[in-house]
Amino acid sequence: MVGCWILNESLSVILVFSWLGVNLYLFIDTFCWYEEEESFLYTRVILGSALAWARASAVCLNFNCMLILLPISRNLISFVRGTSICCRGPWARQLDKNVQFHKLVAYCIAVNATIHIAAHFFNLERYHQSQSAEAEGLLATLSKLGNTPNESYLNPIRTFHTNTAAELLTTIAGVTGLVISLALILIMTSSTEFIRQASYELFWYTHHASVIFFFSLAIHGAGRIVRGQTPESLLLHNITFCRDRYAEWQAAAQCPTPQFSGKEPSAWKWVLGPVVLYLCERIIRFWRFQQEVVITKVVSHPSGVLELHMKKRNFKMAPGQYIFLQCPSISSLEWHPFTLTSAPEEDFFSVHIREAGDWTKALLKAYGAEGQTLREPWSLPRLAVDGPFGAALTDVFHYPVSVCIAAGIGVTPFAALLKSIWYKCCEPQAELKLGKVYFYWICRDSRAFEWFADLLLSLETQMTEKGKTHFLSYHIFLTGWDENQAVHIALHWDENTDVITGLKQKTFYGRPNWNSEFRQIAYNHPSSNIGVFFCGPKALSKTLRKMCRLYSSADPRGVHFYYNKESF
Template sequence: RMGCWILNESLSIILVLSWLGVNLYLFIDTFYWYEEEESFLYTRVILGSTLAWARASAVCLNFNCMLILLPISRNLISFMRGTSTCCRGPWRRQLDKNLKFHKLVAYGIAVNGAIHIVAHLCNLQRYHWSQSAQAEGLPAALSKLGDAPNESYLNPIRTFHTNTITESLTTIAGVTGLVLSLALILIMTSSTEFIRQVSYELFWYTHHVFIIFFISLAFHGAGFVLMASRIVRGQTPESQLQHNVTFCRDRYAQWQTVAPCPVPQFSGKEPSAWKWVLGPVVLYACERMMRLWRFQQEVLITKVVSHPSGVLELHMKKRNFKMAPGQYILIQCPTISRLEWHPFTLTSAPQENFFSVHIRVAGDWTEALCQAFGAEGQASKELWSLPRLAVDGPFGTPLTDVFHYPVSVCIAAGIGVTPFASLLKSIWYKCESQTQMKLSKVYFYWICRDPKAFEWFADLLLSLETFMSEQGKAHFLSYHIFLTGWDENQAVHIALHWDESTDVITGLKQKTFYGRPNWNNEFRQMAYAHPGSSIGVFFCGPKALSKMLQRMCRLYSSADPMGVHFYYNKESF
């Protein structure tokens, strides 16, 4: 099945290989430039190849720091998703992997950062050794430059008794390098799946250390020029014209007396990090300014509903708000926190005159929000007394592509059903208005642990089931609900009412299944029913199930280009 995987992921593989190729090209090109450039010949005499390792990794760091902000520029990605002329089919699916690419670039920064740090630590030790009594010849002569008037130094460690770490921390480059390292460690360690699940707030706050990271990055590059460039220096162009290194390198003892060999002069290289990151930083600054502008816009809360299983439903209105099925918004509640924005999928349809979200208690912020809006058994509050909300968005997600496939499979686990509420409502409205659609068949699967969680969604399914039956389109939607958790009393109740015409839990004609789906059977049946079709699989739920579904898509996609193909799409924020 490797051929199927390559066929489905070919564009992703090409993009990743292109990213790796650019990194490799930049590294090798810069490495050999510093290994062969004459202006750094004397620097290499002291430092050896670690100079090239430090500079090559620095260029790759700049390249990846340029890319790191682009995948999280939500408005840019939503704009590109909406530009159908440049983002069709496979290209559009790449936009849905923006967070994966963001993480990949972060790993690139970490690897090149580690190489850069180790190389510079070696450089400092080599500088230090060249000032020792054991050093002799050209390295010793180069290290003593700068002691006499009208001489510029090459070795920043001026005496053997100098502490290299202390000396490096007296420079802008050293201090900002330390800040960059600590910021990167903090950002990456707090971005693990465990930390995000345990405390999203911790992840959110520590991730904003990136502001300090980019400010330090700009000053880090400038630090090699400011304060006489204390770490990496090369021969000046003027000195190269007067001092031929090929001729003079072996005559270092006569530099003061031989006319063709005056004392070489050194200076730092012009900073370039800011040139790499200026564009993306400005773009991201515009992104934040747009969020600030949207923060000022009034959001009118029209309805608050508290559902079982700790789910809060909010209906809102906002001027000029336009959405598509499956999109999400960012919500801030200044009463709880003036800094935190949290993503929530829209559960309303574009045809409705409001937009809504369903919020499950899953952390300190959501718990505080539910309490502020009178959920969890508290007394309901008047709408005018509710805290103010700010809304940013909407933003595109993979689910907006459901209507681009002739057959779509929608799979939800738990509260992951929320994005499909908007989709099913939109299908209902499109069928009611008899809008022509490319989509001809929808398979809907919902796996849930708590029977109470079905209550708020069952009404939507019931109305859709009734409407489709009346329109003669009962075949259009096939839905399968799986309950994975129940107690003994519920089991007895289910058994007693099993022969009734409607399901005892949902009230639907389609009976609820108990246990987990056999995905092999489900995918096999769909592949058999739709030979030669492109089938979009859309999922919102936990990582473990996501991996299984992705494996099923690869397993049941045909190696024949004319056969059935399953295209996997996962919701991610």
Template sequence: MPACWTLNENVSLTVVLSWLAVNVYLFVDTFRWYEKEEAFFYTRVILGSTLAWARASAVCLNFNCMLILLPVSRNFLSLLRGASLCCRGPWRRQLDKNLKFHKLVAYGITFNGVIHAVAHVFNLERYHLGQAQDAEGLLAALSKLGNAPNESYLNPVRTVYTSTTINLLMTVSGITGLVISVALILIMTSSTEFIRQSYYELFWYIHHIFIIFFISLAIHGAGRIVRGQTPESLQLHNATFCRDLYAEWQAAALCPVPQFSGKEPSAWKWALGPVVLYVCERIIRFWRSHQEVVITKVVSHPSAVLELHMKKRDFKMAPGQYILIQCPSISALEWHPFTLTSAPQEDFFSVHIRASGDWTEALLKAFGMEGQAPSEHRSMPRLAVDGPFGGSLADVFHYPVSVCIATGIGVTPFASLLKSMWYKCYESQSLPGLSKMYFYWICRDAGAFEWFADLLLSLETRMGEQGKAHLLSYHIFLTGWDENQAIHIALHWDESLDVVTGLKQKTFYGRPNWNDEFKQIAYNHPSSSIGVFFCGPKAMSKTLQKMCRLYSSADPRGVQFHYNKENF
């Protein structure tokens, strides 16, 4: 099992370990530098090791803030996906794990942010202790620097009578630090699975606080609170020699009063490139949002599913891609992802939208889909479309054997793939690379089969006429039915066509036994590279991922299951 997991996840493991290694290197290298650097010798007298903790975590924080925007730059990822020469095979699959990497980097930001904030709390308290009346020796001498003419201060806290909170709010670094902390807490708490699933709009709006986060991060170091000895002062004042002569600094020619300055802010340098890239991303999205989208057809399906056919100038797609849709009459800011259900050969592009939240319910209502057929004279809302963007399903045709698994409305991403297969069969075209496709659909409501069963029936007929019926093997599982449906199914069980779908392939009742299914597929295709593609709930995703690891051979020359999950 560990060997199979390593074979399937070696690239992901390499990426994660590389990211972790860079973080550890930056932290350790920066920590050691601040612990040994002569320019910060006197700073360490006041702050101790918390100086190094604060600065090391700050560098790691900057590094992760540089990375956090890259995985959510969809056009950038689509560009990388199209660059097949430099992004092939297992490395190409990493682009489908962009959101996982985005979350991993977010955890890195949170972890280092906590260390940085706690270290500076201790630093602020140590600065206060340096100004206390009972402070003595070198600590007291350093804290009093800056009171006399021609002196620069080292301790930013100038009096012990001012509270730490007030001192914090009197500096640019303190105010921006509080803003960064509050923004990070809001973003992280609103990104929990419960909030995203139940209150997606809340997650969407709060997540855009990242703009305030990055602005505050860029100016956070402008206060230059962390101060060190200037290079000129280091040449004249050797801290190792002069530290015990602090009472004679002004009189001793060999030990003039040391001069200090704040460290130049650097966070903006780390984040500048990704921020510019993301700004370009938003400009492209803004431009696309103002391109005209013509809605050519609206269809209402059972189970509260809305089908939209649209046209847009210069719109080009590939099977398995998705788009972002905005409806200004519902929200001027929200964009929601939907997989395309049309084929590239069609003169329109389509999506199927199920009512599963406030925004989708409002969209169905805007199109008059409240349990009734839409009026032909009803004015339709304006839609904005961004995309298309590449997803993991775009790689289905790149494997010799592909296994496509969907639950409920998760079948929509595969509609485009199957339609594309239909057109290729209709035009007697070959499917380069693909020799067999297994399709599984697990659905609870029999009414939901209607629109998709028509597509399967047409595909089944066309492939049979072309002598390519062997290319597709589909399995439909119905997990929910009432007593009347059960009686009806039993009475028509012996008929040649399935009573639920009208297809030659009979519908299965209950849930699939994935052990048996994967075992049979592995037996049918020894020494094959098999792509497994899934769109559905997280619980089943874990099960399928486990099956891929379990039935992949430890020998790289044996059968290998490569798991791909549709992510937005």
């Protein structure tokens, strides 16, 4: 089982360990440099190793702040996915894990920020204590530098009676550090799963505190509080010779008073490139926002699902891709992702939207989907569309066998896929690597089947006519029903078509036995690479990932399941 896990996740493991290795290298290299560098020897006399801890964590912070924006630059990711031949198979799956990597980098930023803040609080206390009457020797001499003309200071706390907290908040480093910390806490706490589910809008708005975060980060080091000996001073003031002769510094020609200056700020150099790249991303989004979107059809389905058909100039899509929608009359800032349910071969693109929050509720109300009379398309509120963007499902056609699993409204991305499969099957000249599709849909409410059952019925009929019934094997599971439904199902069980869906394939009642299903698929395709694609809740995702590992063969010539989760 471990071998199968390595087979499926080896590239992800290599990339994560490479990223961790770079972080570890930067931390250790910077730590050792500040522990050994001559220009900071006198600084270390006051601060000790806390200086190295603060600077090493700062470099790791800069590195990860450089990376944090890249995984959420969706136009960049779509460009890489679409133009690079290497972004197929395992490489494409890494692009699909962009959100997970974004979170991983965020956790690393939080850890290094904590180390950095703790180290600087310790530094501040050491600076303060070195001005006390108990300080003596070289420590006292260094802290008093700057009290006479032609001297530069090393200790930014000038007297023992200084209120260090108040003094800190009068500096650029102190104010920006506080702002950075508050912005980071706000962003991370509002990004928790609980907050996102309870109020996606809160998550969306607070995430824009990143603008303040990056601006404050860029100027954080401008105050140059951490100081070291200047290169010119090092040439005249030999530390090895002079450090034990601190009483003679002003009198001895060979030991002139050392001069100090702050380290040049570098955070802006790390983040400038990604920030510019992300600004380009936002400009592209704004340009797309200005483009006209024509709504051609509005359909209200059971279970609170709204279907929108739209057209937009030069809009090109692939099965499984998604778009972001904005309705300015509801919110001028919020964009929400929705999977496309139309096929590329159709002359429109469509989405199915379920009520799942304040924004979607307002949208369904605006479009008359709450039991009201549907409005004419020309009278509907304006929509803006950004996309389409690539997702895991676009790789379905790259496997000889694909297993598509949906739970609830997670079926939407598979609507486009199944339509596209049918169109491709109808083309005599089409050469498909994909030879078999297993489709599973688990749903709690029988009414939710109605809009999708029409599509399946059409596919079932047309594939029967084309003699390709073997190509698609679908299994529908209903997990919730009442007593009246149970009686109705029992009375009509012997009919040729299913009483719930109207399909020839009967609906299953209860949850799938995934061990049995995967075992059978592995038996049917003993030496195949099988892509497993899922859209739905986390609990089921963990089960399916486990099944992929469990039923993949350790033998390279055996069956291998490759797990792909739809996420955006």
